[in-house]
Amino acid sequence: MEATTSKTLTIFCLVVTSIAAVSLGSVEETQSLGGCLMSFISVEGCVEAINEAVSHKKFDELEPKCCKAITLLGDNCWPILFPDQPYVPVLLEYACKLLGYVPKVENVEAAP
Secondary structure (H helix, E strand, O other), X not given: OHHHHHHXXXXXXXXXXXXXXXXXXXXXXXXXXXXXXXXXXXXXXXXXXXHHHHHHOOOOOOOHHHHHHHHHOOOOOHHHHOOOOOOHHHHHHHHHHHHOOOOOOOOOOOOO
């Protein structure tokens, strides 16, 4: 199981790095996988914390800035980032709420 998790994390990091390195042309492309990933990549340690939460049910690495990114991520991004795991947004948002990291959002537009 350790090898599978390590392999999955490595593949995920390679995909994230590849997307970050590729210049996406149109607005539609930017608001798809690359745009959604940037919401998490821009927060240091957030991708790793989400991986720990989803893969190992370890939520202690979720930080306030990561929870803010999770909370503000647009509903259209979750199926793109986790296509076969519809429970992930609920799990992460609930974990952030329990940790007390849910920001008060007023007059703020959601991320793409």
